[in-house]
Amino acid sequence: MTVLTLCQFQDDGLVERHDVDIDTTRYLAISHIWAKAEWRDDIPNIPWKVLASPHKAAFLADEFKQLVGREFFWMDILCVDQAVPDERIRVVRHIPNIYRGAAKTIVIREPGGFAKCCADAMTADGNTWMNGARENFQRHMRTSHYFHPLAEPWFDRLWVLQEAVLSDTIQFTICGHVEHEDFDVEDDLWGYATRFKQLTDHLQATAYSWISYGVDQDGSDQEYNEFVHAFLHNGVVTRKTADVDRHRRRSGIAEIDVHLNSMRQTTKARDFILAIFPQFGWYVPPENVRTMAFGQLWLDLCRQASQAGYAFLAHVTRGMVSDSPSADASRLATDNVPTPQVLGDFVSMLGSPAGQQTFHWGLKVSDVTIDERRPAEVSDLLRIIRESMNFNQKSWFFASRGSLNLYGSYPRTVPSPTLLSHVSSDRPVSTWTRDEDGGELDEEKEAVKALNAMWLGLFEENAAMGGDWNYYSQWLSMRCSTSYADRLLRLAALISCGFGMSAYEWSTTVFIPVIVTVKSCTILGLLSRGYYEAQAALTEVEDNSEAQAPTDTNQEDDDLVVIMQELTTEDGAQGNEAEMEASFFCAQRGMDYIGQDMVLVEPGTNKIIGILPDFVDHVRSPEEFADRYLELCEYPQTRLLVDVFARMDTIFLE
Incomplete structure (x- = not known):
């Protein structure tokens, strides 16, 4: 009862x-x-x-x-x-x-989103959602709503997603009506264009979550059509249960992975846990939840999942953010985690399912070389960022479809190409403190836009965006400020390692962005700041034992970088390549997740001291996995490759 x-x-x-x-x-x-x-x-x-x-x-x-x-x-x-x-x-x-x-859930949408003309345009020629309807919508937006951006607030909130997913029958309706306001498209042409994709992406993700809830299938084209039609035309849609116990007790970790690029928000960060996990049966909100910080609630979630037999790897472990007494301790979850601002950022905190026990820790991939210095030349920095994008395209794809697009893709720090002739050739980025309307520029946000523009221009096969990025990158190579380049490096390392934008400020207290060389491959990683500073202090003591200068207790973090540059070079001379050695480990639990949750460990102790991009992603074929594994792995295991091929062949045959 x-x-x-x-x-x-x-x-x-x-x-x-x-x-x-x-x-x-x-x-x-x-x-x-x-x-x-x-x-x-x-x-x-x-x-x-x-x-x-x-x-x-x-x-x-x-x-x-x-x-x-x-x-x-x-x-x-x-x-x-x-x-x-x-x-x-x-x-x-x-x-x-x-x-x-x-008996039925009535979803009340706010005004200002999809209009009747949008719904009619999507299905005007009888196309299905998976075959032409998405393209119809984007074409309609370009021709009919060019100066009138749409907003669908229902896509912005978390609780309503869970409420819809749990409901077997949904009736959609809209409360009220608003007139669309004009929008100055020239302010951010490509940023505006991405909103077309955002709306359709959110609609498809919502449909997928509702259709596939509790079952191991993606859904048919007909099911997508029925859901999308009901949403756009304020209709009713009923899920095809077909004797499937959708509401059975289960992990739920893999299910919410589909929201990796979701920008749904909550009033309080704790709701990312409270709105999602009670539905899976094994999670019970703590009685003192109102007084718990997000990190404490996160640690409690990890504990409950493990006790229920649904343990998962924590994306951030103790060894990454603090000194750990042992290798085992360095692998445990921690309450020192970033506070997510959107659902996608929260989902990125969840690592691979690990079962009742901790993950297997025996797969050593390679030794690596770590350089904590940012390249002096911006062109070299952009090259390294591009290589890291190419190494882990999955993270960048979802970031571009998610939190990166919160900021747009047209950096305001650089005037539009038509205005470049009016800008002094000796004016560096650091002097661009105001935009064209007189408002202060946010350097972090502009760096996010730059990375989004870079991804879209180089990897999304957008010829026009590629031309803009080419022009913009040349400008940055000549005029980029030091602080702006530092932000580009940190943001790129965060995204490559699977973090969301909301982790930026937190990361400055726990991580140092590093350039990691794995044999012939260069990628971006994140090294524990505590480990880095401890090594810097130790090196300083060893190299200055005979004539050590007085210690400045107010020394800034930047000075520690200088110490590393001076004291960790091979010949002891400042300015040569600064390197640290660490091992490149793959945390694995089952073939489905092999190659994910990659970490840096300290040689000898095997303590986790940092994080790296995923080795592979789930869309790679056995051949692609084998190629990368053999290319980078210094300790190849033939049995591993055989297991991967056998498992993948079974999946493909099914």
Whole structure:
């Protein structure tokens, strides 16, 4: 028995609350985003204060009753006192069962998104979603909405995704209407163009999550058509359960991997855990969840997953962020993790499933050489970033489709090509402190745009973007400031190693971006700042034991870089190549994930001291895996290659 408060319209048109057993009562569930909500007591059919936006309030007053009739219904802003935080937290554990058990979930979209013309354009010629409809939509956007950007707020929030995924029958509707505002496309032409892809990507990802929830299949073209048609035309779609127990107890780790590029957000970072994991049966929110920092809640999630037999590798381990007494301790999860801002950033924190035990630690791939210095020439830096992009295209593809696109792809630090002739040739990037409208520029955001432009221009087969990037890269090679280049290096290393943009500030306290040479391959990695500084201090003591200068207790981090440059060179002379040796390990648990979750370990102790890009990704063929493995591995294992080929051949034969 699960007794919760539901609402119902009475004969007099007023809404009343009732405590009912949702296990035996038919009811509807309402899914919506709060938008710009405020307390109001002017909704005529609701005799208590409600936290709602103006659009939502008008919808509740004028249209809502027609949708729900006399049915019992669940709607958070009506059934739970939003003024009492404990009440909101208490109901979290019931959310999965509320939406699973509903006869139907009504999804209320906000105005300003897809319009009727968009829906008609997608399906005008009878094309299916997988065969032409996406292209129809983008063509329609270019011709009909060029100066009127669309926004679909329902794609921006996390809770509503989970509510929809849990629901077997969904009815879509829209509350209110807004006029689209004009947009100055010239401000960011390519950034604007990426919004076409973002909207369709989000729609497809949502459809995929709903169709494939709890089953090991991607869904048919017909299922995608039905979901997309219902979403665009405010219709109803019912999932084909076909005797499949979609709501069985299971890990869930692999399922949420499809949201690696999702930009859905929450009000509090803890909701990335609270909104997702209660649905899988093994996770129970801690009683003191409101007082826990995100890192503590993350560590508790790792513990519960391990106890339930669904352990996963933590993307960030103790050895990466602090000194560890042993190799085993360095592999454990830590509460010193970045606070995610979007769902994709949270998903990137989850490593490969590891079963009930910790991962196998016996596959040593290669010894590597580490250089912590940024190349003096920007052209060399851009070359290394390009090589790292090519090494791990999966991370960059999802980043470009996700958090990178939050910032756009047209760096404002460089004027548009038509304005370059008006800029002094000796004006470095460091002097570009304001944009054309007089507002302050954010150097970090501009570096993100530059990397997005680089990826789109070099790897997305976009000829026009490639031309822009070529011009922009030449300009940077001549005029890039030191601080801007440092940001490019750190951001590129973060993305290559699978982190999201929200990890940037946190990374400055725990990681040093490094250039890693694996035989003939050059990639970007992240080295533990604590390990780096300890090695720098140790080297300083050893090399200056006879005549050591007084220690400056206020020494800045940049000085430590100089110490490393001076004291770790082969011949002791400043300016030669600074190198450190470390081993390149593959953390593996089963053939499905081999080559992922790559780390740097300290020679001799095998303690984790850093992180590297994935060795391979899941889309590589056995031949591609073997080629890379043999190219980079100094300790090849023939049995490993045989196992990989046997496993992959089995998958392909199926």
